[in-house]
Amino acid sequence: MKYILLCSLILLSGCSFKTAPNQWQYKSANAFSSYTKNFLSDNQILADNDLSRAVQHAKKSADFTQLATIYLGECALNISLGIEDKCEKYKNIQELVNNEELNAYYAFITRSISHEDIKLLPQHYQVFALSFNKSDFKKANTELLRMEKETSRLLCASLLKNKIDKEVRTKIIQTASFYGYKKAVLFWLGELLKNTSDLGEVKNIERKIAILKSN
Amino acid sequence: MQYNKMNFTVGLFMLSLFLLLFAFIFFVLEAKGTFEKRYTYYFTAQSAESFNVGMPLKFSGFTIGVIDKIALEEDGSVLVTFSLKETNAKWLNQGSVLVLIKPLLGAAHINLYSALDSPPLQDGEVIPIHISDNINDLIVKLQPVVSKSLNILNSVDKITTDLADENSNLKKILNNVHIFSERLVYDKSLLTSVTGDKASTQSVIKSLNETTLILKDVKKITSDIAKITKTLDKDIIDPSSSTIKELQIIMKDIQSKLQAVDATVKVVGTYDKDLVAIKKQITSGLQKSNEIMDKVDSMMQNTNNSKIELP
Numbered sequence: 001m002k003y004i005l006l007c008s009l010i011l012l013s014g015c016s017f018k019t020a021p022n023q024w025q026y027k028s029a030n031a032f033s034s035y036t037k038n039f040l041s042d043n044q045i046l047a048d049n050d051l052s053r054a055v056q057h058a059k060k061s062a063d064f065t066q067l068a069t070i071y072l073g074e075c076a077l078n079i080s081l082g083i084e085d086k087c088e089k090y091k092n093i094q095e096l097v098n099n100e101e102l103n104a105y106y107a108f109i110t111r112s113i114s115h116e117d118i119k120l121l122p123q124h125y126q127v128f129a130l131s132f133n134k135s136d137f138k139k140a141n142t143e144l145l146r147m148e149k150e151t152s153r154l155l156c157a158s159l160l161k162n163k164i165d166k167e168v169r170t171k172i173i174q175t176a177s178f179y180g181y182k183k184a185v186l187f188w189l190g191e192l193l194k195n196t197s198d199l200g201e202v203k204n205i206e207r208k209i210a211i212l213k214s215n
Numbered sequence: 216m217q218y219n220k221m222n223f224t225v226g227l228f229m230l231s232l233f234l235l236l237f238a239f240i241f242f243v244l245e246a247k248g249t250f251e252k253r254y255t256y257y258f259t260a261q262s263a264e265s266f267n268v269g270m271p272l273k274f275s276g277f278t279i280g281v282i283d284k285i286a287l288e289e290d291g292s293v294l295v296t297f298s299l300k301e302t303n304a305k306w307l308n309q310g311s312v313l314v315l316i317k318p319l320l321g322a323a324h325i326n327l328y329s330a331l332d333s334p335p336l337q338d339g340e341v342i343p344i345h346i347s348d349n350i351n352d353l354i355v356k357l358q359p360v361v362s363k364s365l366n367i368l369n370s371v372d373k374i375t376t377d378l379a380d381e382n383s384n385l386k387k388i389l390n391n392v393h394i395f396s397e398r399l400v401y402d403k404s405l406l407t408s409v410t411g412d413k414a415s416t417q418s419v420i421k422s423l424n425e426t427t428l429i430l431k432d433v434k435k436i437t438s439d440i441a442k443i444t445k446t447l448d449k450d451i452i453d454p455s456s457s458t459i460k461e462l463q464i465i466m467k468d469i470q471s472k473l474q475a476v477d478a479t480v481k482v483v484g485t486y487d488k489d490l491v492a493i494k495k496q497i498t499s500g501l502q503k504s505n506e507i508m509d510k511v512d513s514m515m516q517n518t519n520n521s522k523i524e525l526p
Contacts, residue, residue, distance in 0.1 A: 020521075022521060025521035025522075026513065026520075026521045027509045027512070027513070028523070029520055029521055029522060029523050029524070030509065030512035030513050031508075031509065031512055032523050032524075033512070033524060034508075034512050034515070036524075036526065049505070049508065050508075050512075053505050053508060053509065054523075056505075057509075066522075066523060069522075069523040069525065070523055072525060073523055073524075073525045073526060076525060076526045077526055080526055105525060122525070149526075151526035152526060154526065155526045
């Protein structure tokens, strides 16, 4: 009886889930995903912790692609909120990674992408980048609204902020509001305020900003 | 097909789980001796006062059984039922005797004394019991000692009463000694009878007179010294002693303050180690919370992707 019990215990202990050996990559990706949401939602303390964890996990490997992607993602999110960022962290390790796709993405978010490198960008950015490079801003506006991913929309809108249509700006505010991305809402309300001449509307926007900024 | 396989696996898992659970309960109960056969025996006592249900039965210091039941019989005696495990039944045999031990300190218990080569006792038999009351035994042993002590005290009382009595022999002896010593001082003939000749007697008397004069001088000198020391007290010693007293108070105060400072310095000295330990604990706590955050993230994220999603 004791042997049967022992065998059963061994059998049951074997019924556990097998985990992937590259857990650091999964954890890093998950932490960065959480960072994106918390950063845009203005949960700064949580966002800092998420980013710190993402970097910490990425630094467990000698392959710096994950780390470079995190740095680039951080830079892209800053740019999407109109924060000036020259992606210094990414540039520090750019040579160690030497990834063409990441380099193309870096060039794209710093508005310096060449026509040849556009094909290296993710599919949903390619038409937008092409229109942007050709200064076809009308098409770029249209293309921006066709993007499904809200963070991509925010990034492209920020790149296009001086040439953005009023309707597109309003839709961007709606998108940011829908997702609860407070930082993006405040940034785009600020842009709306800059581009509004109607005094009544200006007052309303200012009140909205004041309410959002109050605790 | 896949669904059936999953059903079978889940069923097998549940079955194994229940089997394991029952096996665990069985082993626990078996280990506690629930399934073991118990042997029951009896003894009768005059009173149930010293017994209670659950009272241990000990053999060589080990608890081998307990009292299960105490019942009052028709004849006024008390029937006590106790039981033993099968493994412990061998210690009870036909020559066995139970002794109730009521120690001065600690709980009462029953001791079993057995002759190991005697034939074993059958289940349900009655065993004799003796009661050993340590407290009462002690009182009985102390009674003669107390009686003797009282006698001694009475004798001492009688002696002191005799001494205090004016007509007692001891008092008479003391009076006689007193009279003799007085006569020895004033009566020269008596002194001569002690010394042997008159010249010696004169010498003794002269010596005594000189001694008296010397004693007078000594008395004068001591009174002079007393006067000098009195002056010293007022002029020098009193102020000095008051200063010393103040100094002593100050020194005591400084000492108490130094002790406090010393304790503080010691405590501060231990803080650096504590801070390092606290820092380590905080760091490990943060790492643990980060691990939890990682797990929460992996549960909360819809996608299970190892690649970073750029905006």
